Amino acid sequence: MDKTTLKLLGGWLLFGVIMCLLPLVVSTGTLRILIFAHFLAIFAMSWDILSGRTGYISFGHPFLIGIAGYTTAILSFRYGVPIYFSIPAAVAATMVGGTLFFVPALRIRGTYFALVTLAFMEILYQMTKVVAPKVTGGTRGISGIETIVTGAVPNYYLTFAAMFVIGLLLWLLVRTRIGIALSAIQMDEEAVKSAGLNTTKLKLFAFMVSAAVAGIGGAFYVHYLGSIAPRGIFEINFLFTILIAALIGGAGTIVGPIIGAYFLTMLLEFLRPVLPGMERYFLYGIVALVVYVYQPNGIHSLLASARRHLSVGKS
Amino acid sequence: MLRNILAGLAVAMVAIWSLSAPPPASAADTVKVGYIGSFDTDTGKSTIRGTEIAIEELNAAGGVLGGRMIELVKADTREDVAEGIRAYEYLNEVENVDFIISGSIDDVSLGWLERMAEYRTPTLDTWTSFIGIIDKVVEDYDKYKMYFMNVACDFALAMLYVDFGKDVLAKDMGWKTVVVMQEDTAFAGGVYELIEQVLAPEANIKILEHIVYDINTVDFAPIYNKAAASKPDFIYLISSVRSQVPASQYVKLEVPVPMTGINVAALGKEFWTDSGGLGGGISTLSPIPSLGFELDERSADFYARYQAKYGDARPIFPHFNGFNAYYGMLNAFAAAERAGGFAPLDKWVEEMENEDIVIEKDGEMWLRYAFWKPGEIEPRTNREYTHNIKFDIQPPYDQGAPSMVVIQWYSDGSTSVVYPPKYANGKFEVPDWLK
Known part of the structure; x- marks a missing residue:
């Protein structure tokens, strides 16, 4: 492991320690906000490992989250399966079901790929309402789903641990040769093929990792909310929030989506006491736009250049 | 490098810390009512306005629970399920409300219902009529007993x-x-x-x-x-x-x-x-009261105050849930007065179950804001509707208003x-x- 990686791992460690100490100094209300930030970070990282790295833009991530959410909700709520079985089953279902659906999509590029993934989301949205509504709960969904833990502090630690472990593993993954090859696909897929690498396998791998992460996030999310409804998962706004978190934080960096998720969630909740209505979404849109126009590579890049400036100033 | 990371984290900590600051200053020792629902729809506005008029009335009468003023804080759900859960968390964990009045739609109410059971916050729904929620109260009374719905279930x-x-x-x-x-x-x-x-x-x-x-x-x-x-x-x-x-x-x-x-x-x-x-x-x-519905004297007075306060701002006539919010607030606070507050919960629930606002017109039952009690059976359907408004679905509608x-x-x-x-x-x- 090189010196830079070790230093950055120190940064992760420090981040983990500080976040673990946070419940000692902030209110439970703040922890509740951070819990949603953790979920958004997991979903945004899931999107990032597929779309941010390979350039294959997915508009269907709620489809993956929905498979996981509904699988664990139905198994645990309808059939009494213990959640320590239903959650892994949900992740497996997301990977299997999602992969089967996405294999043909991996042969399609660009806008078509994005639209096909969007279609998957819409299909599952309609399916949850019309196919066996007594099992899925139909349009009203399922309420009263078992929670893993209760209370702000336990949920904060649980979701932070999940986000931190996923983030760290993905960050390490993108620094391997596979991670570099995935980035190369985004730059010039033909060149990667010419180099003798199997790009279909690489893309499939990226999707499976992405599906697994979305599956873990989706299953935990539903057991945190205690309910699931089609409108809550397959909402275009939910999809946009995931995309914006990844883009505004810095797509393709893994750390960026985490920053983006914290930034967006905290900005919205910070504005709530002052602007409780729709106005805060207007302001949020402006702030997001300004950040994105000023630095299209996201906050991650903004922080990196600030750090460089500081280093130059000191030397 | 490490110093730079520390600097970045310090900035993040300041941002997080600022979020943990107490909510906007409120009058000392007020009773906080939280509204959860949409801010932009006519139905959402009806619940908000009905609540505001009730608060004005109660505050003008010298306050509640020993002369304390009622303060309203609102959380928008945008009619989105996850946003509704966040709004419910915000009202409880940031604003520390005593009582919640809701203008939520079906799946949004179902979304925050589990948070309600966790926080044990007295909550009154004025719009959703989904019987699935009432069934939850019937089936698991201890868990959901703090929930009341004052629109007749579907x-x-x-x-x-x-x-x-x-x-x-x-x-x-x-x-x-x-x-x-x-x-x-x-x-x-x-x-x-x-x-x-x-x-x-x-x-x-x-x-x-x-x-x-x-x-x-x-x-x-x-x-x-x-x-x-x-x-x-x-x-x-x-x-x-x-x-x-x-x-x-x-x-x-x-x-x-x-x-x-x-x-x-x-x-x-x-x-x-x-x-x-x-x-x-x-x-x-x-549901009632509705457009075209002949208003009794008391409801007409509420509507007159509504017109005076909101003028031409839509909705110029409150939807049924505007009336429900008004009478529901009076129910909730009358129960709280007898129970000595919204806590302990069991005492308030017991008093809320005893609430009974009967409104007559021309000497006969016209409207009634009371609730079905646990174990009480509605004779026509032969089933329980615990904590749903006490409706009557058989002529001559003398046990409650029609559904x-x-x-x-x-x-x-x-x-x-x-x-x-x-x-x-x-x-x-x-x-x-x-x-």
Whole structure:
């Protein structure tokens, strides 16, 4: 492991320690906000490992989250399966079901790929309402789903641990040769093929990792909310929030989506006491736009250049 | 490098710390009421305004619980399930409210219900009528006992609508077949299930076709053509979102089939202008008090204050949940006075179950804001409705108000209640072009 990686791992460690100490100094209300930030970070990282790295833009991530959410909700709520079985089953279902659906999509590029993934989301949205509504709960969904833990502090630690472990593993993954090859696909897929690498396998791998992460996030999310409804998962706004978190934080960096998720969630909740209505979404849109126009590579890049400036100033 | 990371983290910590700061300054020792629901819809505004008028009244009378003033804090759900859960968390963990009044729609209420059970916060729903929530209170009373709903649940609404179906649609009009046009929402899906299971078999009306349309539909011509092609005796519309669109196009297209059902836009006085004056002939089921409903003295006084306070700002006539919010607040605080506050919860719940605002008109029961108690059985349906408003679904409606009325829009822009007979002040009509 090189010196830079070790230093950055120190940064992760420090981040983990500080976040673990946070419940000692902030209110439970703040922890509740951070819990949603953790979920958004997991979903945004899931999107990032597929779309941010390979350039294959997915508009269907709620489809993956929905498979996981509904699988664990139905198994645990309808059939009494213990959640320590239903959650892994949900992740497996997301990977299997999602992969089967996405294999043909991996042969399609660009806008078509994005639209096909969007279609998957819409299909599952309609399916949850019309196919066996007594099992899925139909349009009203399922309420009263078992929670893993209760209370702000336990949920904060649980979701932070999940986000931190996923983030760290993905960050390490993108620094391997596979991670570099995935980035190369985004730059010039033909060149990667010419180099003798199997790009279909690489893309499939990226999707499976992405599906697994979305599956873990989706299953935990539903057991945190205690309910699931089609409108809550397959909402275009939910999809946009995931995309914006990844883009505004810095797509393709893994750390960026985490920053983006914290930034967006905290900005919205910070504005709530002052602007409780729709106005805060207007302001949020402006702030997001300004950040994105000023630095299209996201906050991650903004922080990196600030750090460089500081280093130059000191030397 | 490490120093730079530390600097970055320090910035993040400051940002997080700022979020943990106490909420905006509020008057010392106030009682906090939280509103959860939409800020932008007419129905959401109705609950907010009904709550505000009740607060003004209670504060003007010297305050509550030993002279404390009531303060209202609001959390927008944008009619989104996850946002509703966040809003419920915000009201409890940041604002520390004592009581929550809700104008949420079905799936949003279902979303935050588990948080309510966790926080044990007394909560009153004024809009959603989903019986699934009442069933949860019946089945697991200890977990959900802090929940009250002061609009008659959809099952009770449907039972009385069955009577309308039998008495008016089948008997008076001679209609035997229907095409159901339903928007793609949780609310409409639930209503359709009730029509299929209860209305159609009991009123002996056959469903020829069931059409589900997207709430963003702008052109209803193909849908109406499809409905008319089945040659039903009437169309049953279930619409709660942008309901003026299917209604106005129905009139504009002069669809050759009568139409009734549930049209939430037609519950508001703005329906006439929203539909471009094309609302004549539309009828809709409505919880009460509704447009066209003769108001008793007390409710008329509430409406007068509503008009004085909000003037021409829509909705110029509060939807039923505006009245529910007003009377529900009076219920909740009267119970709190007797219980010594909203905590301990059991004491407040017990007193809320004993609440009973009876409103008479011309010497007979007109409205009633009370609740079904645990174990109490409604005689017609032979089932429990714990913590649902104490409705009455059997004439002469002397144990409570009926669960619903049917209101009719006429081609001159006026409205009347046409069912049940005790409350009727107009006649059920088909549109002019079908007469």
